Amino acid sequence: MKVIILHGDDTQKSYARLRIFIDVAKERSWEVNYIDESAQSFEEILSASSLFGNERFFILKDVKKLGKKEYLWLNKRQEDLSGTLIIYNEGPLNAATVKNFSIGTKVEEYKLPVLLWNFLDNLLPGKGEFCVRSLHKILEKQPVEFVFSLISKHIRDIYWAKVDAASAGFPFWKINKLKSQASKFDVLSLQKLISVLSAIDIDVKTSKADLISELDLVLLKHLE
Template structure:
């Protein structure tokens, strides 16, 4: 069995890569199966023969389903299994987990550009002028919809880390960084920002507002 791991924080490119793999598999008439939605265990699914005698293409989107029992089994049996397995994860899979998989796996990592991280890290009250400047630079290369998605996810994570940091599905270093960032906001402020972004999303999708203008106003008014 050929195993490919797709992970990283650039979810746009990550999903695009998964889509390309899936479309290629379908164009070859392979049998595509999402392991997350199946009632059988991963071992049962990967061991079962194809109903139609076609090449099998498995996709696993929930890394939590890969426990020690499953990874040990994959290490022993992957060479005898037919088909392809894509392990897809939005975020970074811990090195310990990657090392527990068969040695011949292929790992593809998709990182957000540093300029995007610098922009997100600079979003906090009192820094509106610099945030607007960086936003202008980003808009020369990135779609406003993509930047909007990143901002929305940031505010969600900042609120999440405030109310229940232990449940965040991120490594400790990332949680620590979010805690420091979140300390610059009150919980009420984050709720307001999240609700404001939801309103902007509706207005833009119903053609009642321009996304870039709305982001400008939000940053200027709420991060001054």
């Protein structure tokens, strides 16, 4: 069995890659199986024979479904199993998780550009004008909808790290980074910012607002 891991901070590119795999599988009439949606165990799904004798194609989006037992079983049986298994994770996987897979596993990591990372790290009070300038540089190469989704997710992560970091489930390094950023905000400010971003999302989807203009205003007003 061929095992491929797709992960990374650039979820737009990793998901686009997943869609390519799915489209190719369907074009070739492969049997596509979504492991997350099945009531069967991981081992049962991968061991089952194809109903029509077609090539089998498996997708797992929740890597947390795999425990020590599943990893050991997969690594032991991988050469004997047929088909392709795609492990898709919305975000980066830590090194320890990746090491659970066999050496023959193909890993594709999609990282955000440095400029985008720097922008997200500088979403801080007092950085409004800097963030607006950075935003417009980023928008020269990235779609505004994607950047907006990153901003919204990052602000939610900052809030989570501030109010209940223990339950976030993020890697240690990420928790520390988010906590440092969260320390510059008070809880009420983060709650208000999340609410404003949610309202913008609704307005843009109903064609009541221009997303770039709204982001400029949010950054200048809430990070002044």
